[in-house]
Amino acid sequence: MVHSKAARRLWKLAAALFALLFAGFVAAQEAYPSKPITMVVPFPPGGVADIVARPAAEAMSRVLKVPVVIENRAGAGGGIGMGHVAKAKPDGYTVLLALSSISIIPEADKVTERTPMYQLNQFVPIARFTADPTVLAVRADSPWN
Incomplete structure (x- = not known):
């Protein structure tokens, strides 16, 4: 041709x-990251989530070469902090360290007909830090099996 x-x-x-x-x-x-990252812990300082978050934030800071700042936003069984992250700008600079209540609260909102604080589809898991068992227990002499 x-x-x-x-x-x-x-x-x-x-x-x-x-x-x-x-x-x-x-x-x-x-380039990402180019500024500090906020890790929201939806429980008070000193609790299990906070104890897991602090060394994780230190390791992230070393690897990413930017500060990772812990922000405790306690209340409503973790719902306050989780709702905050669900509404945050999706730019990767706000991350959430959540426990098992992340999956329970939206269902509890449905059952109690409350306005949901967030929906699970507003989050994407990026890492698993611990295996957090959630169990329902009764007394050993209970009639429940």
């Missing part, structure tokens, strides 16, 4: 413009 010089120049120009446009797009992307 024979192309004219003008057509070849047009293709070269289009390719060059595309390359410039793409290069500008790539250059505009900010």
Whole structure:
């Protein structure tokens, strides 16, 4: 297939413009992370979640080379902090350390007909720190099996 010089120049120009446009797009992307990360712990300082969060935040800071700041937002069985993260800007700079109550609270909201603080689909798990067993227990001499 024979192309004219003008057509070849047009293709070269289009390719060059595309390359410039793409290069500008790539250059505009900010490196992550470029600022401190907030790790929300939805329970008070000194509790199990806080004890797990602090060494995890220190390790993240070393690896990511930015501060990872713990922010305890206690209340409503963890719902206050979890609701805060659910409404935060989804830019990767606010992360949540949650316990098993993350899956219980939305269901409890449905059963009690409360306005939900958050929905599970507002979160994406990125790491598992512990195996947090949740059990229902009764006295050994109870008629329940």
